[in-house]
Amino acid sequence: MRPVLLASALTLAALPGWAGDVTVFAAASLKNALDEVAAEFAQRTGNTTAISYAGSNALARQIIEGAPADIFISASTDWMDEVEKAGLTRQRGDLLGNTLVLIAHGTDAEAVPISSDTDLAGMLDGGKLAMALVEAVPAGQYGKAALENLGLWDGVQADVAQSDNVRAALALVAAGEAPLGIVYATDAAAEDNVTVVGTFPPDSHPAITYSAALLTGADGAGRAFYDALSGDPARAIFENHGFVVTD
The missing domain is CATH 3.40.190.10 (Periplasmic binding protein-like II)
Incomplete structure (x- = not known):
């Protein structure tokens, strides 16, 4: 996933009103790696990140039922499809693979x-x-x-x-x-x-594909974190934890 950037994450974070918490719903298997990605993002941009980890099915249902989140990362494209069908995604892309x-x-x-x-x-x-x-x-x-x-x-x-x-x-x-x-x-x-x-x-078995989406309620900080997921620091962290990064 390489989304077109409107501006760099650093630039977005530096603009008045763009700093703030980012709420992420993510598949439980991402915890160790995504915690590191969030820590690197916070150190670099000043934006804090609150991450809720659970099964992708439970998270998708919570989002569809109205739970507030900026980013959703699912271990299955099928559950991401359900969130998209509900009209709750602004942008999505394949992020990682696994074994x-x-x-x-x-x-x-x-x-x-x-x-x-x-x-x-x-x-x-x-x-x-x-x-x-x-x-x-x-x-x-x-x-x-x-x-x-x-x-x-x-x-x-x-x-x-x-x-x-x-x-x-x-x-x-x-x-x-x-x-x-x-x-x-x-x-x-x-x-x-x-x-x-x-x-x-x-x-x-079907190919294991993690899909990430920027949700409709996200602000600039959410956009910055979404873009950061496909940046070089995040890619290095994911690969260090054994994930296959999708180009």
Whole structure:
């Protein structure tokens, strides 16, 4: 996403009346990286940022129901489409990509190839498979699609422990409450007490695309932050956290 800039973020922030809080609704998987982006933005422009993290589905519904926000960053273009259909976006674009992985509790789990031959039910050994809500949250939807395409869903469906968002699923595995989980690679990298044991083939699920939008209620500070998301400092931060930056 490279939007046409009316002026630089620094210039916008320097104009009288442009400084102020920016409210961002963002997919839970973005927390570590986006917190850094917001800190860099605040240091550079003087604008503070309040970020609400949750599943993209919940955030989209809140925005549609009237929750005040300047920016929405969704882990699914489908949920962004819903916000756009409601007439609440001024500008949107694809921002990032990610990878879907299988994680295990602890730091010494052995890697396994993920394919239609993977004995995922056997690996669970009576435990639970932590996933975000499989019918609503993007990480859960991608995970279910991958398992279905690989012919593994029926064998583990009864053992899936669903969470409100992908970070909650990550927490279940990190705490040892579930032996395995399906999350994004960037989530696994943010947690020391899990190990990536396998990566799902990219063609087993829809492409993971994070879409960002400037919402209709945003002011100049919101515009500045939206533009900053595709700037060089933000790109470097996202890449450092393992995201794939969309050109």
